[in-house]
Amino acid sequence: MTETVKLTCTTCGQANRVPRSRLADHPKCGNCGDALVTGQVIEFDTATHDKATRYDELPVLVNYWAPWCGPCRIMAPEFAKAAKQLTPLVRCGKLNTEDHPEISARAGIRGIPALILYQRGHEVARLSGARPAAEIESFVRANLSAPKEARFG
Numbered sequence: 001m002t003e004t005v006k007l008t009c010t011t012c013g014q015a016n017r018v019p020r021s022r023l024a025d026h027p028k029c030g031n032c033g034d035a036l037v038t039g040q041v042i043e044f045d046t047a048t049h050d051k052a053t054r055y056d057e058l059p060v061l062v063n064y065w066a067p068w069c070g071p072c073r074i075m076a077p078e079f080a081k082a083a084k085q086l087t088p089l090v091r092c093g094k095l096n097t098e099d100h101p102e103i104s105a106r107a108g109i110r111g112i113p114a115l116i117l118y119q120r121g122h123e124v125a126r127l128s129g130a131r132p133a134a135e136i137e138s139f140v141r142a143n144l145s146a147p148k149e150a151r152f153g
Helices: 020-025 046-055 070-086 101-106 133-144 148-152
Strands: 004-008 015-019 060-065 091-096 114-119 122-128
Touching (some): 046 060, 046 091, 046 101, 060 070, 070 091, 070 133, 114 133
Parallel strands (some): 060 091
Antiparallel strands (some): 114 122
């Protein structure tokens, strides 16, 4: 039997089941036809952020940022490079904390840029400050390979 993963379409919000073996083939949403795994950074709104971080079975790395933040602007191209390298292991998205302060408050964001890695509805790890792509990739790979007990306490 083929193992599948549940992914939220960030365009229409539809839940999709995708065979894990097909994640690198740029699967499309069964409802709207948009790509589910692209290697691009997803621009989250409140609804897509909450669905993806709570229900997706593929890990989600979120960059919490604001347009006025210099370090956030510096890190943006590095985050995009990391997103390409980490696909299809994780999906990467960003959330503008100025437009969505309720989410940043709920997530306990105290400084930006801040990266939070989510897996199956749980925060796995977080990293603060502007980082180069290689460091972002190392952070994700190290935390996804950690034993389950160590990740979730």
